[in-house]
Amino acid sequence: xxxxxxxxxxxxxxxxxxxxxxxxxxxxxxxxxxxxxxxxxxxxxxxxxxxxxxxxxxxxxxxxxxxxxxxxxxxxxxxxxxxxxxxxxxxxxxxxxxxxxxxxxxxxxxxxxxxxxxxxxxxxxxxxxxxxxxxxxxxxxxxxxxxxxxxxxxxxxxxxxxxxxxxxxxxxxxxxxxxxxxxxxxxxxxxxxxxxxxxxxxxxxxxxxxxxxxxxxxxxxxxxxxxxxxxxxxxxxxxxxxxxxxxxxxxxxxxxxxxxxxxxxxxxxxxxxxxxxxxxxxxxxx
Ligand SMILES: [Zn+2]
Numbered sequence: 001x002x003x004x005x006x007x008x009x010x011x012x013x014x015x016x017x018x019x020x021x022x023x024x025x026x027x028x029x030x031x032x033x034x035x036x037x038x039x040x041x042x043x044x045x046x047x048x049x050x051x052x053x054x055x056x057x058x059x060x061x062x063x064x065x066x067x068x069x070x071x072x073x074x075x076x077x078x079x080x081x082x083x084x085x086x087x088x089x090x091x092x093x094x095x096x097x098x099x100x101x102x103x104x105x106x107x108x109x110x111x112x113x114x115x116x117x118x119x120x121x122x123x124x125x126x127x128x129x130x131x132x133x134x135x136x137x138x139x140x141x142x143x144x145x146x147x148x149x150x151x152x153x154x155x156x157x158x159x160x161x162x163x164x165x166x167x168x169x170x171x172x173x174x175x176x177x178x179x180x181x182x183x184x185x186x187x188x189x190x191x192x193x194x195x196x197x198x199x200x201x202x203x204x205x206x207x208x209x210x211x212x213x214x215x216x217x218x219x220x221x222x223x224x225x226x227x228x229x230x231x232x233x234x235x236x237x238x239x240x241x242x243x244x245x246x247x248x249x250x251x252x253x254x255x256x257x258x259x260x261x262x263x264x265x266x267x268x269x270x271x272x273x274x275x276x277x278x279x280x281x282x283x284x285x286x
Contacts, residue, residue, distance in 0.1 A: 053113045057191070057278075059183030060206075064111035066273040072106035074099040076222040081161040089153050089161065090122045096167050096226075097149070100174045103221060107272060108181070118177040119148040126152065140169045142176035144185055149173045164232040167222070168215055175214030179207065184278075204252040205285045206277040209262045213275035216266030237263050251286075258286050 054062055076099035081092045101117045108115035121127075126134035129150060131143035139152040151170065179185040188207045192200045219228050241260035245253060253259065261284075265274055277285055 053111075053183060055183050055187075057187055060187045060278040061276070062279075063182050063184065063276075064113060065107055065178070065182055066276050068107045068110040068272050070270045071217045071221050071272055072103045073221045074102035075225060077225045078163070078167075081163045081166075083161055084158055086124060086153060086158065089158065092163070093122055093151055093166070093170060094120065096170050097174070099222065100171060100218060103218060104174070104178055113182060115181055116147070118142070118174065119146065121148055121150050122153060123150060124153050140173045142173040142180075144176070144180045147177060147180060149177065163226060164219075164228050164236060167226055167228075168219060168236060171215035171218040172211050174218070175211030176207075178214055179211065184210070201250060201252050202282055202285065205254045205258075208253040209258065209285055210275050210277040212259055213262040213266035213277065214272075216263045217270050217272060217275065220267045220270040233267065237267075255286055258284075 053059065053064065076096065078092050078095040078099070080088075082088050097118075097120050105115050105117075127150065128134065129141060129143040129148070130145040131141070134150075134152075135141065139154060139157070141150045142148070143150065149170070151166075151173070157166065176185065179188070185207070188203055192203050195203060219226075219233065222228060223233075237260050240263060241256045244256040244259040245251065246256075247253075254262070262275075262277070
């Protein structure tokens with residue numbers, strides 16, 4: 001049964017899968033000094049710290065994260081999301097971010113890779129990020145330059161809070177942070193720089209569909225506790241199947257059915273390795 005009010009589902013449209021990142025040059029320049037400073041402080045080089053983490057294309061196709069099995073359960077119980085309270089909404093988002101931090105920190109540890117948390121900025125009106133102006137229609141953005149997730153609380157969100165929808169979006173933006181820390185995003189941008197238009201879109205889809213799959217494996221781990229009622233999840237996937245591609249001018253996020261397929265695949269398995277969108281035939285990332 002679908003118990004979701006139609007208005008709530010419509011609001012998913014605004015809660016886009018937006019990834020706003022600057023060009024490779026800026027992202028790399030911003031990421032490197034921090035890593036170097038960390039290395040210096042600990043008296044080791046970045047190379048030694050991340051000996052286990054492949055770089056370049058292998059960071060995407062053969063990430064050690066894929067062998068870490070089920071995403072760790074963070075026992076995530078954020079509680080109710082009452083209508084009309086910005087403060088409660090902020091608490092909820094901060095709580096879910098902590099759940100994501102715990103789950104993914106465990107996964108990076110298992111993979112033998114270093115990890116750092118993203119920053120979270122919860123806003124009630126659009127801001128300019130170091131990655132550029134706020135994208136049209138977006139309510140969530142991950143900016144790789146300052147490793148920050150920006151979550152916009154809209155009036156519609158406050159009127160009709162939808163915990164499954166907002167958690168899915170948070171977990172998607174967090175998925176881009178996982179890609180950032182593991183070197184996947186660097187590869188994605190570098191490859192796009194030297195690719196044709198159609199190849200660029202394919203690289204973008206591999207990136208976005210993986211973030212969506214990372215989101216779905218998280219939704220699986222919190223299914224009992226957040227909770228994620230199966231009718232809410234099914235309605236969300238159905239929405240993406242029909243509408244998920246409509247927010248984007250070009251096919252950079254994947255067709256609706258493709259998005260729904262990766263959501264379902266991730267949710268049903270809960271395994272990080274099922275989210276390897278980088279090694280599959282292009283027909284699975286259409
Ligand atoms: Zn995205």
